[in-house]
Amino acid sequence: MLSSRIDRLFHSLVVLGAAMGAGCDPHVEVPGATGGSGGGQGGSGASTSMGGSTGTTSGSVGPGSTGSTGSGTTTDSYAKDPSDCEYTSQFACNAEGTCHCDPSLPKGPEDCLSTADFSCLEYMPEYVTCYCYEPAPDKPEDCDDPTFFHCAIDNPPIGCYCLVPIA
Amino acid sequence: MSHWGELPEGACAARRPLPEEDDSIAQLSFAERRAVGAVWAERARSELTAAALFSAVSRRMFGEPAPADLLWLAARAVCDEMRHSEICRVVAERYLGEPVPRLAMNAFAEPRLGAGAYAVLQGSVNETIGSVFLAACLEEATAPLARAALRELSADETDHARIGWATLGASPPDSPARREVQGHLPSFIREARRAWLSRAAELPETLPPGHGCLPRAAVVSVVDRALREVVLPGFAHVGLDPAAATQVLGERV
Numbered sequence: 557m558l559s560s561r562i563d564r565l566f567h568s569l570v571v572l573g574a575a576m577g578a579g580c581d582p583h584v585e586v587p588g589a590t591g592g593s594g595g596g597q598g599g600s601g602a603s604t605s606m607g608g609s610t611g612t613t614s615g616s617v618g619p620g621s622t623g624s625t626g627s628g629t630t631t632d633s634y635a636k637d638p639s640d641c642e643y644t645s646q647f648a649c650n651a652e653g654t655c656h657c658d659p660s661l662p663k664g665p666e667d668c669l670s671t672a673d674f675s676c677l678e679y680m681p682e683y684v685t686c687y688c689y690e691p692a693p694d695k696p697e698d699c700d701d702p703t704f705f706h707c708a709i710d711n712p713p714i715g716c717y718c719l720v721p722i723a
Numbered sequence: 724m725s726h727w728g729e730l731p732e733g734a735c736a737a738r739r740p741l742p743e744e745d746d747s748i749a750q751l752s753f754a755e756r757r758a759v760g761a762v763w764a765e766r767a768r769s770e771l772t773a774a775a776l777f778s779a780v781s782r783r784m785f786g787e788p789a790p791a792d793l794l795w796l797a798a799r800a801v802c803d804e805m806r807h808s809e810i811c812r813v814v815a816e817r818y819l820g821e822p823v824p825r826l827a828m829n830a831f832a833e834p835r836l837g838a839g840a841y842a843v844l845q846g847s848v849n850e851t852i853g854s855v856f857l858a859a860c861l862e863e864a865t866a867p868l869a870r871a872a873l874r875e876l877s878a879d880e881t882d883h884a885r886i887g888w889a890t891l892g893a894s895p896p897d898s899p900a901r902r903e904v905q906g907h908l909p910s911f912i913r914e915a916r917r918a919w920l921s922r923a924a925e926l927p928e929t930l931p932p933g934h935g936c937l938p939r940a941a942v943v944s945v946v947d948r949a950l951r952e953v954v955l956p957g958f959a960h961v962g963l964d965p966a967a968a969t970q971v972l973g974e975r976v
Contacts, residue, residue, distance in 0.1 A: 558858065558859055558862055558945075558948075561855075561858045561859075561862065562855060562858070562948065562949075562952050562953060565851075565854055565855055565858060565953055566952070566953050566956065566957065568881055569851055569854060569881060569884040569885055569888060569953065569957070570847075570851075570888050570953065570956075570957035570960050570961070571960065572885070573846075573884065573885030573886075573887070573888025573889045573892065574888045574889065574891055574892035574960065574961050575892060576792070576885065576889045576892065577790070577793070577888065577889030577890060577891060577892025577893035577894075578892040578893060579893075636739065636740065637739050637871070637874075639867075639870060639871065639874065680858075680877075680881055681857070681858055681861055681874060681877040681878065681881075682874075
């Protein structure tokens with residue numbers, strides 16, 4: 557288990573840290589995304605002006621995404637913290653900052669069609685608020701420029717996206 | 724307008740409420756509670772030292788051109804580490820069952836390094852090891868209070884480590900900062916490893932599982948894994964040569 561965390565840490569600390577210093581913003585705009593799923597205070601608190609969570613989407617993945625079951629139903633149980641949920645990836649907050657455990661969200665990368673589709677607000681220290689985002693690229697060739705292909709975690713590829721260069 | 728008394732105290736130091744109940748603590752023997760409490764009390768001291776180090780790092784960074792985001796992170800890290808110290812002190816109190824006084828900071832010797840190299844030493848080496856260490860502790864922890872506290876610490880530690888890596892990312896290939904880091908890399912690794920292993924040497928050989936405290940041998944293993952699998956490959960990732968520093972891992976401390 558620690559091995560997978562170390563892999564995530566390498567990406568989160570080194571790869572994204574160095575990229576931020578070089579002027580890149582690790583926040584990724586996901587087409588079809590809607591805002592409101594709370595990072596920062598409402599989420600696990602790792603988000604910062606300098607990136608915080610790793611390879612994150614800038615908002616929750618909304619209409620364009622599907623959960624693992626696709627039911628879209630949620631529980632009525634309120635949660636204060638991702639650890640209140642059986643799976644931290646199912647912790648979700650609405651725009652008002654009210655959070656709950658959403659069983660329609662994937663339990664882990666393996667719940668998505670491809671691990672590359674598993675997109676979370678945070679990947680470290682745990683997966684928090686995750687969705688299966690099927691349009692996510694699975695491989696470099698899925699991006700306009702293969703060098704724009706990046707994943708929050710490289711092995712296996714998790715939370716993948718195509719960088720959007722700012723002209 | 725400034726507000727006197729903004730220094731977070733007790734459980735208020737955590738961004739999210741710490742659990743008020745944790746039955747797993749009461750299930751420990753008196754000796755086990757003392758042992759775990761002592762580890763958390765030592766962490767409180769260590770976190771306060773980190774606050775002082777970041778105050779020195781940020782002071783130097785403000786003296787040289789640095790990206791505003793980096794200055795913000797480095798300055799914020801001082802307060803983060805002070806909060807962490809308080810969180811650890813509160814957890815120690817819960818285990819020990821008695822008040823643990825707030826700590827006073829002792830004087831420390833600053834290394835003769837430029838701003839960039841100092842940020843790399845603290846972020847890319849010390850805080851990166853710290854991030855892996857906290858991940859290992861979090862993985863081990865099942866007690867609600869310990870898990871909540873470790874999550875608080877771990878979330879900020881990510882940003883603190885990035886201060887070093889971002890500093891390297893912001894430095895051109897042949898910049899003085901990079902040359903200084905390259906020249907000092909073996910000593911950075913040696914000193915950080917020695918500091919972590921010295922702390923580990925003070926730990927018991929066994930600790931009750933589930934409370935986020937690794938025993939001595941486990942800490943040694945995690946520190947060397949952090950260096951071998953994250954820190955040294957990280958330096959290679961940003962274009963520095965870690966070969967000489969790699970030799971340090973075989974040294975006896």
